[in-house]
Amino acid sequence: MAVEAAEVLRIAPALAERPLVHPAWVRISHWINAAAVVMMIMSGWQIYNASPLFGWGFLFPPGVTLGGWLAGALLWHFAAMWLFVVNGLVYVMLGFATGRFRKKLVPIHVGEAVSDVRAALTGRLTHDDLAVYNAVQRLLYVGVILAGVLVVLSGIAIWKPVQMQTLTALFGGYDAARYVHFFAMAVIAGFVVIHVVMAFVVPKSLRAMITGR
Numbered sequence: 370m371a372v373e374a375a376e377v378l379r380i381a382p383a384l385a386e387r388p389l390v391h392p393a394w395v396r397i398s399h400w401i402n403a404a405a406v407v408m409m410i411m412s413g414w415q416i417y418n419a420s421p422l423f424g425w426g427f428l429f430p431p432g433v434t435l436g437g438w439l440a441g442a443l444l445w446h447f448a449a450m451w452l453f454v455v456n457g458l459v460y461v462m463l464g465f466a467t468g469r470f471r472k473k474l475v476p477i478h479v480g481e482a483v484s485d486v487r488a489a490l491t492g493r494l495t496h497d498d499l500a501v502y503n504a505v506q507r508l509l510y511v512g513v514i515l516a517g518v519l520v521v522l523s524g525i526a527i528w529k530p531v532q533m534q535t536l537t538a539l540f541g542g543y544d545a546a547r548y549v550h551f552f553a554m555a556v557i558a559g560f561v562v563i564h565v566v567m568a569f570v571v572p573k574s575l576r577a578m579i580t581g582r
């Protein structure tokens with residue numbers, strides 16, 4: 370017993386001194402974003418089913434959609450949109466203001482990214498130091514942030530095509546903006562699948578996104 374107590378006393382300072390990998394603002398905005406994205410994608414799929422872009426009938430099985438019918442899905446989509454946009458703006462502004470984006474997400478060297486993708490595909494990519502993102506992570510995180518910006522802008526273009534006609538025109542018109550919105554969603558959905566698998570492959574990264582350390 371005395372030995373166990375001594376051991377706890379010995380490792381306690383080390384645990385407390387574990388470096389903070391993700392500050393609270395990153396963790397809070399990350400999990401709000403995850404919830405908002407899931408709601409936006411599921412309600413978006415219901416909206417899509419009401420007026421499909423591709424001629425394959427029901428692309429998304431009703432069981433994976435949110436809202437029950439078109440009007441219900443639109444309400445979910447717009448409610449989650451405010452959460453996604455406000456939370457995203459806070460994250461992006463703090464990302465720039467605190468220097469986190471500069472320190473963690475850049476630079477991205479093409480050569481490194483290619484060799485890291487190769488290593489990832491052959492199961493040799495390591496993530497020992499949680500404080501440093503590898504080139505694949507940097508690429509994916511910057512990519513998904515840009516896809517998030519694109520999904521919001523194309524969403525505004527199809528939500529308010531009269532008031533925001535310049536933006537809608539920049540996308541090449543209402544119909545083109547719908548395709549952009551769809552493919553930006555597909556990029557985000559693809560990212561989420563890979564990202565969640567990786568989080569469970571490296572559980573300590575998941576723990577750090579919850580506890581910070």
Ligand code: HEM
Pocket residue numbers: 395399402403406407469473496499506510513514557560561564565568574575576577578
């Ligand atoms: C339930 C779903 C999710 C889980 C389990 C999850 C898990 C994680 C984990 C563990 C990390 C830290 C990675 C590391 O330290 O190596 C992380 C970071 C990140 N995740 Fe997620 N995530 C989820 C959903 C999302 C979604 C939906 C998005 C965006 C569409 C997203 C975007 C990001 C970004 C941009 C980072 C880097 C944040 C930064 O360092 O500033 N995640 N996520």
